[in-house]
Amino acid sequence: MRGLTFHGNGDVRVEEVPDASIEQPTDAVVRVTMAAICGSDLHVLQSGEAFGFAPGARLGHEFIGVVEEVGSDVHTVSPGDRVAVAAGVSCGDCVYCQEGKRYACTRMSMFGWAPRLWRHGGDVQGGQSQFARVPLADSTLFRVPDEIASPERQATLLPLVDVMSTGWHGLISGGAGPGCDVAVIGDGAVGLSAVHCARAIGARSIICMGHHDDRLTLALRLGATHTVTTRNPDEIRELVREATDGHGAHVVVDTISSEASMQGAHAAVRAGGSIACLGMDHFKGQVPAINWYDQFVRNITVTGGLIPMGHYIPALMGLAARGEVDPAPMLTTRLGLDDAPEGYRMMAGRAPGVLKVALEFG
């Protein structure tokens, strides 16, 4: 079969790879029908060697498809089922999964990630391939509701498995609910997902902060009520207050999570509000110079972190089945599997109009 592989920083290729096969009774093999390129895949493209990616490692954790084969101990899906694949493998049984905290599952793995990161579940190859082995299939695969279980609806379904789960996580971990005011920092796919989910949750003001006209236009289409383009915290404070009866946002979803974005988040959040950090800039090991005095006396909660995708996917599929969310417009670009390296380059180069690349296989 063919799959996208890593061969050193800046070098990904589509080539013949070993067939996916059942290795454990709890495995399934999924025929991948559509996969997406994630912002975090670009981190791998650029710095995969430092993360421990070996030559030949297969990438990709955002994919959906049809069950091809199941192991003897798989009970919730059958061959032929159209499925969403949680970007993270989780067991569903451990103390963390039982608490809804699948990111900390004792057997957690991310598809297509380096063995020394998120490796509890052992080696799990990526899904930007014709087929993928899915461990712990009963808790990692989700049968797609009939309303969206067709090839035509794949662009609605695919974002749910990671990027929409991530936006949703920002809102849920931050305590968003109907009538609250939400500010989203970042106009990438995660930011637009948070905007779109905020509308589904029933937020009142939904403020999207970014620096790309095309993406902010899409944000307005997906649910944003206001857009903000400044990076100046004082201006952010002022503009967000104008949009929120003078108070600031109940929940700020910070999809960047750099020192600068955190300072903007502090400016945007109201007293008693939450900042949900979803970005990977924390990984750089810095200690952001945020104002702890302000954080304390304004009762700002800082939350977010890794995403329990499997915990959210059923709810998100329900919203999609009922037409309350449709993230399809975020997949701005469709390519075939063999063109995946070009897709990586387009996203890494922030090609105009390219928010997110989908790879269509079948």
Next chain:
Amino acid sequence: MRGLTFHGNGDVRVEEVPDASIEQPTDAVVRVTMAAICGSDLHVLQSGEAFGFAPGARLGHEFIGVVEEVGSDVHTVSPGDRVAVAAGVSCGDCVYCQEGKRYACTRMSMFGWAPRLWRHGGDVQGGQSQFARVPLADSTLFRVPDEIASPERQATLLPLVDVMSTGWHGLISGGAGPGCDVAVIGDGAVGLSAVHCARAIGARSIICMGHHDDRLTLALRLGATHTVTTRNPDEIRELVREATDGHGAHVVVDTISSEASMQGAHAAVRAGGSIACLGMDHFKGQVPAINWYDQFVRNITVTGGLIPMGHYIPALMGLAARGEVDPAPMLTTRLGLDDAPEGYRMMAGRAPGVLKVALEFG
């Protein structure tokens, strides 16, 4: 009347002060029957000038008493009622009060605090005095349930108005619930309050970390299941895991909130858990060198902050009325009002056996 006043760093006195009187129709005057000295009063004793305390300012925000007189627009209490006085004045009507976030009340004031801090509600004198003017009495005063509305039960009631509300806030903001594991950093009155409240909430393991044998002994009496005396984060991690089936605490209540205590809190908390910061060390303006990578990939929520006392007092009085909490043992020392300066010195000097000083007036 007599009241405790500030006269410069290190100098508090009991002297004749102007009588408390009704100034607004929403005011009440309370005859104070018992007041306590708070750890934050010691900050005032030591550094009040820097906070903006003027000579003659009356101190104290932990007090209870009997309603002496009410303004024409006070409806929920009457003269003769025994009342708990929330340490913070709040209106009960603004958007923040309506959300349970009284710390951000647009008319919030703290009794006995400097005008330039927490001043929205205007000048409010302290309650370590024979009488106190209570603004916004309908939402700042709480009638005491019959079961604990007697002079003999004052030591059970008094801690609820601030120190127990603070411990409770740590648990509630951190999401504590029945069966969860709680670690408390600090064996002062707030720490022991958090321990005691954790037992009332139905926590499983309750680990109290401190460095005073007498206080840790009291912690065990109030509900702690384990005590930890090391300051070394690696040892904290190990000991807390031993007490929590290998996972760490769901909620860490950090009553110190210094860089060192935050590092201990990170060591104690489990993936997906919360750290509630309750201490005032944030006020020093430092940026604690905590591990943001760890915070992100282990989904640690940082919360806490100022306390919405009035939001918690009815629940805490209910617990006390039903005998589910009784914080009276925390009031280790009883003095008269005229001995208050000596009480400040005893607490500031960490006199052996002195956890918290209560001033009895009547």
